[in-house]
Amino acid sequence: MTFYKKNILFLLLLIIIVSMAFGCESNFKEVRKNEYSEFVPSGDADNVNLKYTDSGKIKSILVSPKMFDYANIDFAFTEFPNGVDVTIYDNKGKKTFIRSNYAISYKQTNIIDLQGKVKITSEAGQMLETEQLYFDQKNQWFYTEKKFKLTDAKGGSTGQGIDFSKDFKVVNSQRIEGEVESSE
Numbered sequence: 372m373t374f375y376k377k378n379i380l381f382l383l384l385l386i387i388i389v390s391m392a393f394g395c396e397s398n399f400k401e402v403r404k405n406e407y408s409e410f411v412p413s414g415d416a417d418n419v420n421l422k423y424t425d426s427g428k429i430k431s432i433l434v435s436p437k438m439f440d441y442a443n444i445d446f447a448f449t450e451f452p453n454g455v456d457v458t459i460y461d462n463k464g465k466k467t468f469i470r471s472n473y474a475i476s477y478k479q480t481n482i483i484d485l486q487g488k489v490k491i492t493s494e495a496g497q498m499l500e501t502e503q504l505y506f507d508q509k510n511q512w513f514y515t516e517k518k519f520k521l522t523d524a525k526g527g528s529t530g531q532g533i534d535f536s537k538d539f540k541v542v543n544s545q546r547i548e549g550e551v552e553s554s555e
Contacts, residue, residue: 410441412440412450413442420433435453436453453472461537471504501533519533
């Protein structure tokens with residue numbers, strides 16, 4: 372009879388231990404899911420060709436081989452890891468062309484960060500080259516603190532730090548070198 376009681380006690384103890392082990396395993400997996408946060412895009416697109424219109428007029432065209440949209444995080448952004456080609460149209464239909472090896476657009480601030488062999492060309496022949504350039508979409512304004520090279524029909528200049536309007540009509544540069552022909 373004591374042997375029978377010991378076996379029943381052993382079986383009960385074994386059942387309790389096994390139940391706890393399986394119960395803890397399930398709970399442990401749930402806890403691990405909560406600590407693990409994935410940083411994956413909510414959208415992924417290949418060969419992107421986006422056209423932005425306002426009142427039936429095309430304002431800009433963006434072409435990129437790859438786009439990742441991270442709209443599912445607190446500070447949402449869209450990334451273009453393989454670069455962009457952008458054409459911006461002004462109200463008169465004049466174009467400004469932008470090319471970079473990498474770009475990231477922040478949704479909350481409306482700032483676009485262009486990186487790697489950034490090149491902007493206007494229809495009038497003005498061209499700016501730099502390694503990084505920001506574009507403030509709200510104010511339609513470009514700026515950088517990096518070294519740049521600016522060329523147009525009047526000459527060329529280099530420097531570090533520049534900001535200008537999207538049509539190159541207003542240009543403010545810092546630490547500039549080079550020769551520029553004056554109309555005076």
